[in-house]
Amino acid sequence: MSSTHPLTNPATGQVFTTVPSYDLEETDRAIERAVHAAPSWRAVTPSDRARLLRRFADVVDGHIEELAQLEVTNSGHTIANARWEAGNVRDVLLYYSGAPERHCGRQIPVAGGVDLTFYEPIGVVGIIVPWNFPMPIAAWGLAPALAAGNTVVLKPALLTPLTAIRLGELALEAGLPEGVVQILPGDGAVVGGRFVTHRDVRKVCFTGSNAVGRSIMQGCAEQIKRVTLELGGKSANIIFADADVARAAAGAPYAVFDNAGQDCCARSRLLVQASAYDTFMEHFEAAVKKVKVLDPADELSEMGPLISAAQRESVAGYVEESTVVFRGHAPSGPGFWMAPTVLDAPDHTGRAFREEIFGPVVSVTRFNDEAEAVAIANESPFGLSGSIWSRDVGRALRVARALESGALSVNSNSSVRYATPFGGYKQSGLGRELGPDALLGFSEEKNVFIATEE
Ligand code: NAD
Numbered sequence: 001m002s003s004t005h006p007l008t009n010p011a012t013g014q015v016f017t018t019v020p021s022y023d024l025e026e027t028d029r030a031i032e033r034a035v036h037a038a039p040s041w042r043a044v045t046p047s048d049r050a051r052l053l054r055r056f057a058d059v060v061d062g063h064i065e066e067l068a069q070l071e072v073t074n075s076g077h078t079i080a081n082a083r084w085e086a087g088n089v090r091d092v093l094l095y096y097s098g099a100p101e102r103h104c105g106r107q108i109p110v111a112g113g114v115d116l117t118f119y120e121p122i123g124v125v126g127i128i129v130p131w132n133f134p135m136p137i138a139a140w141g142l143a144p145a146l147a148a149g150n151t152v153v154l155k156p157a158l159l160t161p162l163t164a165i166r167l168g169e170l171a172l173e174a175g176l177p178e179g180v181v182q183i184l185p186g187d188g189a190v191v192g193g194r195f196v197t198h199r200d201v202r203k204v205c206f207t208g209s210n211a212v213g214r215s216i217m218q219g220c221a222e223q224i225k226r227v228t229l230e231l232g233g234k235s236a237n238i239i240f241a242d243a244d245v246a247r248a249a250a251g252a253p254y255a256v257f258d259n260a261g262q263d264c265c266a267r268s269r270l271l272v273q274a275s276a277y278d279t280f281m282e283h284f285e286a287a288v289k290k291v292k293v294l295d296p297a298d299e300l301s302e303m304g305p306l307i308s309a310a311q312r313e314s315v316a317g318y319v320e321e322s323t324v325v326f327r328g329h330a331p332s333g334p335g336f337w338m339a340p341t342v343l344d345a346p347d348h349t350g351r352a353f354r355e356e357i358f359g360p361v362v363s364v365t366r367f368n369d370e371a372e373a374v375a376i377a378n379e380s381p382f383g384l385s386g387s388i389w390s391r392d393v394g395r396a397l398r399v400a401r402a403l404e405s406g407a408l409s410v411n412s413n414s415s416v417r418y419a420t421p422f423g424g425y426k427q428s429g430l431g432r433e434l435g436p437d438a439l440l441g442f443s444e445e446k447n448v449f450i451a452t453e454e
Helices: 024-043 046-061 064-075 079-097 134-147 162-173 188-197 210-222 245-261 274-290 309-320 370-378 393-402 438-442
Strands: 003-009 014-021 107-110 113-121 124-128 151-155 181-183 201-207 226-230 236-239 269-273 323-327 341-344 361-367 385-389 407-410 443-451
Touching (some): 014 162, 024 113, 046 064, 046 079, 046 162, 064 079, 064 134, 064 162, 079 134, 113 438, 124 134, 134 151, 134 162, 134 438, 162 181, 188 210, 201 210, 210 226, 236 245, 236 370, 245 274, 245 361, 245 385, 274 323, 361 370, 385 393, 393 407, 438 443
Parallel strands (some): 124 151, 151 181, 236 269, 269 361, 341 361, 385 407
Antiparallel strands (some): 003 014, 113 443, 323 341
C-alpha cells in the first residue's frame, strides 16, 4: 500500500495502530478483481449462494466478541452496543441468506405470448460507510447486494475501518470466493470518489453526510449510475400530555444520547406538549443525570466518547450559542468526552434546533396542540425517524401518517429492525435499505416476452 493512516482510540485520544490507505491505482485493481469475480458469483446457484451467506453469518457469530472489542477501541462504542452491532451483522446476513431462493420474478398476463420478469444482479456495487455505525451499515449494504448476486467493493470511513477489514477476512474464511467482497480502506475522495467515476462500478450505496451525498448524486448523474443515499437526520421525539409521560421521559435520553448522539436516527428535537412540560422535564432531568457515561469497555457504560477532537469541537460550538437547561455527567481527562446536554429552544429557530449536531445534545421546545406538533416536526429539511408518545392510538396513527419521515415509532424509540424498511424522506436520503424489498435496490428488473402464436 502506498500510504497508511493512524487510528486514534476516542476514549484515550491515543493513536493505537495504523492501517493502509488505498490509492487510485489500488482501487482500480480491486474494482477489476470485482469485475472478474462477477460472472462466476452470479452463476452460483441460489441455494449455494444462500448456503455461503449462512456460513458467513456463522463465522461472524464465532467472532462477535473480537469484532465488538475492535469497535470499542476504534470507535469508542460501548461494549454492549458493539456486541449488538456485531450480532446485527450476523442477523442481517442470516436474514438475506433466505433471499436468493425467494427473489422471484413475475409472469404477467399479456396477449400473444408469455411475459416473464427476471431480477438480475447490477454488477459491481460500491458501498461507502460512515464512521458512526461501521458494522451494521456495512452489513446493510453487503448482505442484500451479495444475495442479489453482485460483487462488492466496500469503503469504510477513514477513522473506523477495523471491523470492516475483519469482516472482509471473515467472508473469505466462510468460503466466499476471492474478489466477491473486498474492503478498501482509504480516503473518501480517492476510494469513494473512484466508485462514483469508475464505469465498472454500476451502483453506489452511500451512507454519510448530506454534503458528500449531494456530490455523490451529482457524480453518479454523469453515468446515470444507480445510487442509494442514507443521509442526515434531525428527528423529533413528540410527547403528548396523554402519554405515559414518566415512561417517555425515562426513555428520552437513550433516544438521543445513544452512541453519544452520533446516530442519524437520534431524536435530537424534543417536542413536549405545554401542559405536560413541567412533569416531563422533572422526570427527564433525573433520567439524563443517571446516564452512565463511562469508559466504553466498562460493561456498565451507556455512553462513550465522541469519535474525534474535531467532532467534539463542532458539537461544543452549538452548545456555546444556546441556552443550556441542564447537563449530565462525563469523565474528564484524555479522550473526546462530552456530557449529555439539554438545550432550551422556545422559538425553535436556532441553529441547534435545525441542524444535525451529531453529538449528545437535544433541544427542547413546547407545543400546544397536535397540528402545531406536526408543523414543528415537519419544518425540518430532514425526515429520517422519530417517535410519538400518546395513549390515544387514533392520534398516534394520525400523527405518524402526517409526519414526513421514513422510520417512525409509537411509544418506543427504536428505529431499526433488519426485517423492516429503513430510509429517509426529503433530504435524509433516497431509496430504502433493509426489510423484505432490499434486494430490489441491488437488482435490475428484466422483462422478456415470448411469442406463442403460430
Ligand atoms: P461523511 O459524509 O463525511 O463520510 C461518509 C463516507 O463517505 C466515509 O467513508 C468517507 O470517507 C466517504 N467520503 C468522504 N468524501 C467522499 C467523496 N468525496 N466521495 C466519496 N466518498 C467520500 O459522513 P460521516 O461524517 O462519516 O458520517 C456522519 C453522517 O452520516 C451524518 O450526517 C449521519 O447522519 C449520516 N448517517 C446516515 C445514516 C442513515 O442511514 N441515514 C446512518 C448513519 C450515518
